[in-house]
Amino acid sequence: MDHFGGVMVAEALNLTGGNRSQAAKLLGMSRPTLHAKIDKYNLKIETSVK
Numbered sequence: 001m002d003h004f005g006g007v008m009v010a011e012a013l014n015l016t017g018g019n020r021s022q023a024a025k026l027l028g029m030s031r032p033t034l035h036a037k038i039d040k041y042n043l044k045i046e047t048s049v050k
Contacts, residue, residue, distance in 0.1 A: 006041035009034065018045050 008027065016022035024034040038045065 002041075005037065006043065009037045009041060010043055013038075013043070013045060020045075 009023070012023040012026045013020070016026065020031055020034055020038075024031045027034065029037075
């Protein structure tokens with residue numbers, strides 16, 4: 001189940017172009033919770049900020 005959580009967080013970040021606020025909203029969690037999961041799953045984030 002842990003692996004599935006990491007995949008869900010990574011996919012939400014991918015769908016939102018790395019926008020953490022939108023990804024958290026998509027997953028139904030707060031930004032601090034999302035940040036904790038990013039740390040937990042050791043995800044690398046690339047944003048599309050120009």
